[in-house]
Amino acid sequence: MRTLHIKLWRNLWTLKGQGGAIASVIAIGVAMFVMSFTSLDALRASQESVYQNQRFAHVFANLKRAPESLAERLREVPGVATLETRVQAPVNIQMEDFDQPITGLVLSIPDGQQPQLNRLFLRSGQLPDAHRTDQVLVSEAFAEAHELQPGDRLSVVINGRYQQLLVSGVALSPEFIYQIRPGDIMPDFSRYGILWMNRSAVEAAFNMDGAFNNLSLTLSPGYSAESVIAGLDNILAPWGGLGAYGRDDQLSHRYLEEELTQLETMALFLPLIFIGVAAFLLNVVAARLIRTQREQIAVLKAFGYNSFAIASHYSALVLVVVLIGSAIGVFLGVWIASGLAGIYQEFFRFPWLEFSVRPGVALAAIVIAGGATLVGTLSAVYRAFSLPPAEAMRPEPPANFRRTLVERMGITWLSQPSRIILRNLERQPVKAGMSILGIGLAVALVMLTGFMRGSVSYMLDVQFRLAQKQDITVTFNEPAAGRTIHELRALPGVRYAEGFRTAPAILRYGHREYRGAVQGYVPESQLFTVLDAELQPIEMPREGVLLTDHLARMLGIEPGDILQVSVQEGRRPELNIPVAGLVTEFIGVGAYMHRDTLTRLLREDDTISGAFLAIEPEHQSELNRRLENIPRIAGVNFRENVITAFNEAMDETVLMFTLFSMVMAGSIAFAVVYNNARIAFAERGRELASLRVLGFTRAEVSFILLGELLLLTFIAMPVGFALGIGLSWLLTWGMQTDLYRIPLVITPQTYATGALVVLTATFLSALIIGRSLAKLDMVSALKAAE
């Protein structure tokens, strides 16, 4: 047995090229797997730990105003463990050197103290002094965007009054891990911030002495949010309650969950594909590698080694490669994961990250990769072993060949080298098929990791150029009279303005519900268009509501069904509105109606909640200043900012992920093609050397080998394209959320990238193989056996 082990190491050394390629495929598969699960684990663990330690509330409620004494009654609602009241209010923030409007939310904390629930984590500085009314904590994301530090000053307009505040600290809250302005689709840290101030200061500024307008609570064990919500709503209704809601509807939590779900899809899907492809390749490559060892196995067998000894010998050989690859993969995966976690932290504002590697994850990856490799190895060893030694030791008898299909179809003008290529491929269709599938998968992986860019820009194009053409969206504090639109039209730089009415509402069908809004638009709108499945404009129907297709799927509702709408504003009517049709939207979901019909159902006169503006860009700064000084305007959104924010956010999460994947896909492509070439070279070496003997030049001989490689690659292209489309479709399908749905758009660039990466891999392999071809030993080819 010792000699056998010496042979093992020598074998390993002579096979180092292919072994290296196998090890790198394993490393990549394992790394992708470990990286995805580890970074996802980190986010999940951090979420849990932060929620727990910072006492993130279970139920939240907003109301118009209630006296603090009401809190006692609320605490008696069965299921309430801890309940804390707050005052919250919108603010406008002004920063020097930043000429665009910034909005924010001020939340109260007990004077100079940590709140009981949703406790703050101080990154720097300290809580406001209990006796001062001008100190403020700012959220970290906002502080970073404006380089704010404790001791800095901040100008705000609170309740129409200008005030100078002193930053006492920079804080993070479990309520704002995903810090996003309500109604936005992507965070914009420089234009939206969270501020915390002493309760007495906020009460004074908002005329809320001895009152509250917001509360949060934790549940006693055994109680569900639903039961408590019903009790709260009863008590809060007379005080202008806007409907209590659980974590599922808490903005940060919901978005965080959606993002995590999306990452989970990617984290599960991509690595599984990677490791699946790797496993497939390993199986094929290991099997072929062992086949080249045919004679050696026969000799060992002739000496009396039994099949178990030989099988374990080759398994050991393969396991060494698996272990080297896996070790590299685990380290690489953990390393990238820690980098990724940092990138995610930019986006998900966790006060701290729980980063740990589950041994199970690494183990699972190794078992999948190693198992596939071993199966390939053992089946090949078995086949080699079942040959009688005498037969296996002789040179393989000339294999059976026949004319290929193309020749039988009448194409007879082929050169002899072309015949060799075609007949070789056709003689072993399974092997050729495996090679094509392997190369095709490499193409597909590159496409899969690359198509997202094009899809995202298509998604933004449809949403912001085709459907929504307004430059600015203005939202009011409260619904205003329809004629307010003239005021906006008269502003400098406004080319055109259109009012819309949107009412927060719970949309229900059967037992499913969605917290959103019904939105009323003028039917002849020039700035807002709803699109059908073919992206053609749909006219806003007089009656009924149009739903985003994804929202309809979420609710399980179809055109013709009746949607229940519980409006959460004004007279809070319960409406039953038929679904008139579906609209295609890639970003957000909505329920759209004729504005007049909506106001009629709300039993209002002509009212608007905001307006779309088309502007002349050269007047933008002046317009900003004017808008900022209109008290009824609560928010101003710029289309370009939304697009930029979206692109940045995509860059930071999804695209980072895909960039890594792209590098890995490229390496896999190279490993596949190179191994194919290497094995083809081993199998054809003798034939090629014979041709050199007959006076063929190196170039002529290379044609036979590299021609086969290229032919396989070309056949693999369309196969890869088809696989790429399929896998990409699966990915977009798995990543659908109500925030956005990335459409499956595969641009010519995506195809080109897939083809290019694989062709480059082919070219590199050809170069390396070309060097071996130059060193081909003619004389040894004339001897009986290799």
Add this chain to the structure above:
Amino acid sequence: MVGTETAQAVFHTRGLTRVFRMGEVEIHALRGVDMDLYPGEFVVLLGASGSGKSTLLNILGGLDAGTSGEVWYRGKDLSHASEKVLTDFRRYHVGFVFQFYNLIPSLTARENVAIVTDIARDPMTPEEALELVSLTERMDHFPAQMSGGEQQRVAIARAIAKKPEVLLCDEPTGALDSKTGIKVLEVLLDINRRLGTTTAVITHNAVISDIANRTIRLSDGRVSEVIDNPNPVTTDQLHW
């Protein structure tokens, strides 16, 4: 077949050595070979296994180069020739026949010959070449469908189709039974006679030297004996 007036040798070697380096061991396969082959003659290279026959033939055929000494082909120095010159030499001037045939399994008999005639200057047609080795009937068969003797005859047809000046055969009968082997020798002799191709045949079977014009005996990397045979016998008088 040898005219005494043929002064110009086809091959001419002086002091040819070949040393193989295997790690720390040096194997002296050729220790100074002086030898001439003349136009149109049929020469048998005889010698024990390991005496350097194949090494010598490979160097003559441009597959290998000597360590020292001279090799001339029709007045051209092969010992310092470039890779390109050697490739052209093999392509246009030399025909090889080997013990293990070395046919391309994916090509039929005709195509195995065509692969050489496609790149040669003024070759026979593959059909003519196969006719010379009496394989017209088996032209469209693949190697796997032919016997060893038939495969070797395809190899000979492939070697002669380019109408080479020299035919180098390394144990062409080595893998064949005696009856088939004799048939193959007959083909070689026939071609030597009809086309005047200078032919060198390696064997360790002394009987075969009876059919040659000359026998060169190698032992331990040197020419130990050269025997002229003024009256070669015909193949039907051979048996072993």
